[in-house]
C-alpha cells in the first residue's frame with residue numbers, strides 16, 4: 224500500500240509522522256521532491272530503528288528552500304511528473320511524503336496532490352491546532368476528496384485544542400489516527416513510542 228503523508232502547511236510535522244508511520248509499519252520511505260539542503264530522508268533514516276525499511280532517494284532535490292516550482296525555476300529545472308517513478312519493490316508498504324501542503328505547485332500545471340493521485344495513495348493528513356487551522360484543515364480535506372482520494376485519517380500534531388479537533392472530526396467524519404504532543408525533542412525513542420501506539424490501533 225502507498226500512504227501519502229500531507230499536511231495543512233509546511234512545518235506541520237509530516238516528516239515526524241512519516242518516520243512514525245514508517246517505523247510502525249516497517250514500511251519503506253520516499254520523499255519524491257525535496258527543496259532545501261536538509262533532506263527529510265536523512266531525518267527519517269535517523270529517527271527509525273528497524274531492519275526492514277528502505278529509504279529511497281528523491282526524484283528531485285533542490286537546494287533552494289522554497290516552493291518546488293520556484294526552487295526548480297531558480298535551478299533551471301522543470302519538474303516532470305513522468306520522470307517521478309515509484310521506487311523499490313512492490314512488496315512493502317511505502318510511505319510517501321509530500322512537500323508543504325496539497326496545493327503546493329510543482330510546475331505550471333501540477334501540484335503536490337497530483338503525486339498522491341499518480342501513485343494511487345491513501346492519504347494521511349497532518350493537522351495542527353492554531354487559530355485558523357479549522358479552515359485550513361477543512362479546505363485541505365475538501366481538495367483531497369475533490370481529487371477522489373481516500374483519507375486514512377488525521378494525525379493531530381503539537382499543542383492540543385480539543386474543541387478544534389472535535390469539530391474537525393465530527394464535521395469530516397474522518398478518524399483520528401494519532402495525537403502527538405509537543406515534545407521536548409524528537410528522537411528514535413519518541414518516534415518508537417508513537418509508532419507502537421499507531422501500530423496498536425492500525426486497521
Ligand SMILES: Nc1ncnc2c1ncn2[C@@H]1O[C@H](COP(=O)(O)OP(=O)(O)OP(=O)(O)O)[C@@H](O)[C@H]1O
Nearest residue numbers: 233234235236237238239322323381404405406409
Ligand atoms: N510534536 C512535535 N514536538 C516537537 N517538535 C516537533 C513536533 N512536530 C514537529 N516538530 C519539529 O518541527 C519541525 C518541523 O517538522 P517537520 O520537519 O516534520 O515538518 P514538515 O511538515 O515535514 O515540513 P516540510 O513541509 O518542510 O517537509 C522539525 O524540527 C520537527 O522536529
Ligand SMILES: C[C@H](N)[C@H](N)CCCCCC(=O)O
Nearest residue numbers: 233258259288289290322323
Ligand atoms: C522548503 C519547505 N521546507 C518545504 N519543503 C516547501 C514548502 C513550500 C510552501 C509553498 C507555499 O505553500 O507557499
Ligand SMILES: [Mg+2]
Nearest residue numbers: 237238263320
Ligand atoms: Mg518534511
